[in-house]
Amino acid sequence: VTPPPNKSQMKRLGKRLADGHAEASDLEMLQAVLEHHTAVAVAAETRVRDALRQAQPSLEARVVSRGKTTATLVQKLRRETGMQLSTMQDIAGVRVVADMDIAEQDDVVRLIAGLFELTRPNPVDRRSAPSHGYRAVHVYALLDGANVEIQVRTWLQSRWAEIFEGVADVWGRQIRYGRAPDAETAAQAAQRQDFLARLAATSSTIKQWEELRVEVLRGRRDKLVRDLKKKSKTRTQASLARMTELRLFLAEQDRGHAEMEQAADAGQARLRAELADLAAATTSMSDLSRSRP
Amino acid sequence: MSLFLIVYDRSTGHAEIRQTFPQDRAADAVRARFAVERELSAAPDSRTPARTEVVVLSGDTEDELRRTHARYFASVQELLDVPASVIETRPRAGET
Numbered sequence: 001v002t003p004p005p006n007k008s009q010m011k012r013l014g015k016r017l018a019d020g021h022a023e024a025s026d027l028e029m030l031q032a033v034l035e036h037h038t039a040v041a042v043a044a045e046t047r048v049r050d051a052l053r054q055a056q057p058s059l060e061a062r063v064v065s066r067g068k069t070t071a072t073l074v075q076k077l078r079r080e081t082g083m084q085l086s087t088m089q090d091i092a093g094v095r096v097v098a099d100m101d102i103a104e105q106d107d108v109v110r111l112i113a114g115l116f117e118l119t120r121p122n123p124v125d126r127r128s129a130p131s132h133g134y135r136a137v138h139v140y141a142l143l144d145g146a147n148v149e150i151q152v153r154t155w156l157q158s159r160w161a162e163i164f165e166g167v168a169d170v171w172g173r174q175i176r177y178g179r180a181p182d183a184e185t186a187a188q189a190a191q192r193q194d195f196l197a198r199l200a201a202t203s204s205t206i207k208q209w210e211e212l213r214v215e216v217l218r219g220r221r222d223k224l225v226r227d228l229k230k231k232s233k234t235r236t237q238a239s240l241a242r243m244t245e246l247r248l249f250l251a252e253q254d255r256g257h258a259e260m261e262q263a264a265d266a267g268q269a270r271l272r273a274e275l276a277d278l279a280a281a282t283t284s285m286s287d288l289s290r291s292r293p
Numbered sequence: 294m295s296l297f298l299i300v301y302d303r304s305t306g307h308a309e310i311r312q313t314f315p316q317d318r319a320a321d322a323v324r325a326r327f328a329v330e331r332e333l334s335a336a337p338d339s340r341t342p343a344r345t346e347v348v349v350l351s352g353d354t355e356d357e358l359r360r361t362h363a364r365y366f367a368s369v370q371e372l373l374d375v376p377a378s379v380i381e382t383r384p385r386a387g388e389t
Contacts, residue, residue, distance in 0.1 A: 031327045038296075039319040042351045046294070046316075049353070064352040064361040067323065070330055071346065097361045099379065155379055158361065163372045166364040169303040209380070216382045264382050271380050279373035288369035290306060 004036035004145075005029050007086040014085030018077035030070065033091065038067035040146040041092035047115055048094055048150065055111055061098040067091065075173070089119070089140050090149035097158040101214045102127065109137045109152050116141030116148070127157070127210075132178050133203035134161055156206050164199060170287040195281055202274045209267040216264045219257040226250050294353050296322040300329060301346040301365050308365040310355065322349045 005013060013029050016022045022030075045065035052061050068076075068091045077083050085091075096108065109123050116139070124138045135157045139150040153161065164176070171181035171192055181196065183189035230250055282288040296314040301307070311329065314322040326349050333342045352358050359366050 027327065027331075031323060034326070035320040035323045038323050038349055038351075042294075042296070042316060042319050045351055062352070062357045062360045064350055064357050066348055066350045069346055069348050070327075071343065095361045156375070159363070159372060159375060159379075162363045163369055166367075166369040166372060169306075169364065213382050261382075268380050268382065272375075272377065275373050275375050279370055282368075282370040282373065290368055291371070 004032050010086040011084050014077050014083075014088075017074050017085070018083075030073075033085070034067045034070075036144075037092040037146050038065075040144050040148060041065035041067060041094060044092065044116070044141065044143050044148045044150065045094050048096060048112055051111060051115055052096070052108065056108070059098050059100060059104070059108070061096055061100075061108070063094065063096050065092070065094045068093065079177075087147075089147045092143075092146050092148045094148060094150045095158075096150065096152045097155060099155045101217060102154065102210050103214050103218070105137060105152060105154055109139060112139050112150055112152065116143060116150075118142070119147055123152075127207065130203060130207070132176060133164060133200045134176075135203060135207060136161065154210065156210065160199075160203055160206055167196070167199070167288065191285075195278070195285075198274070198278060198281070202271070202278065205267070205271045205274055209264070209271050212260070212264045212267050216260055219260050223254065223257050226253055294351065296349050296351045297355065297358060298322055298325050298329070299346075299348050299350060299358075299365060301348070302344060303346060304344045306368060316351070319349075319351070325349075 009029065010033065013022075013026055013033070016026050017030070042065055045063050049061075049063040052059060052063070068088075073085075073088070073091065076088065077085065096112070098104075098108065100108065105127075113122055119140045119142045122139055124140070127135045127137060136151050136153045139152065141148045141150060167181075168175050171183075172179075175181050175196060180189065181192040183192055230247070294316040296316065296319060297310050298312040298314070300309050300311050312322075312325055314325075326347050329347045330342070333345050333347070336342070350358050350362060352361070363372055
């Protein structure tokens with residue numbers, strides 16, 4: 001294995017890549033950087049998968065790692081002022097996707113953060129403050145001298161991100177930073193802007209639904225506890241007045257829970273409708289609807 | 294656990310798993326990736342490198358990749374077809 005370059009070599013390499021002055025020897029050096037970072041990403045992936053299997057065996061988490069592609073690496077060096085190859089956080093990346101609620105996602109993030117030396121204030125929570133609609137939690141770790149970005153996503157957060165990336169593949173990756181999509185005519189530009197605005201709105205709907213979902217699940221657990229209390233108090237409370245007071249209080253809690261269930265049902269219906277509308281809109285956009293060969 | 298060398302054409306949506314490697318051969322997988330990138334940069338159509346993504350993904354199975362990096366394997370329209378079971382608040386087994 002070619003040894004990876006040191007920090008000052010990486011800094012100079014990054015500058016040449018950003019300036020467009022890279023030569024064949026620079027690409028060999030970049031290859032050595034990626035060899036090291038990909039091996040580190042695989043090691044981090046293994047550590048995360050093993051820890052999740054041990055701590056949360058019922059969670060069906062998918063764990064995959066990758067080294068950053070050459071094109072996106074160079075684009076990032078050019079796009080972000082002051083960005084250096086030696087300090088880039090996501091040359092090595094791990095992605096964790098699971099069908100979990102956002103409280104379980106917090107548990108997974110805490111578990112992962114405890115597995116590594118962390119490199120900056122962690123985690124970075126993009127669920128409540130999305131980046132152009134992108135929602136996830138990122139943990140930034142250091143392993144064998146390499147920075148590793150670990151993305152933790154719920155199933156819906158991941159699916160939204162994949163849809164957005166898929167659109168960016170054909171309408172231009174600049175849309176990921178809030179810029180206008182490629183378009184050949186004004187009408188096409190308007191149609192694409194409208195689709196992107198609706199997609200962004202759906203990210204907000206997913207956020208609201210995920211927040212409601214965790215409250216509903218928590219509410220159900222609380223209701224179970226209340227039901228148990230009702231049964232036990234009926235048997236043990238001697239005072240009729242005290243029992244009536246308690247029943248009124250528990251009934252009020254139940255009404256609150258029922259309202260939350262109704263709100264979650266409405267949110268669920270709205271999210272399904274928005275996704276169906278977006279899918280219907282793609283039927284007139286051949287670049288978004290063609291089946292993969 | 295394996296490493297998968299994927300060549301993905303953004304303009305056509307075609308993704309090909311070009312080669313797979315065992316977990317302990319990450320360096321070989323990256324060398325193969327750079328060899329493909331060199332091939333692409335020599336392509337007659339100068340737009341080819343920009344529209345082609347060459348990536349090495351590591352996962353337990355190919356199915357894991359299809360779930361975490363779904364855009365390589367499905368159109369946007371297909372990705373918007375989200376299973377109803379994902380958007381529901383029914384309690385899971387063991388919660389009732």
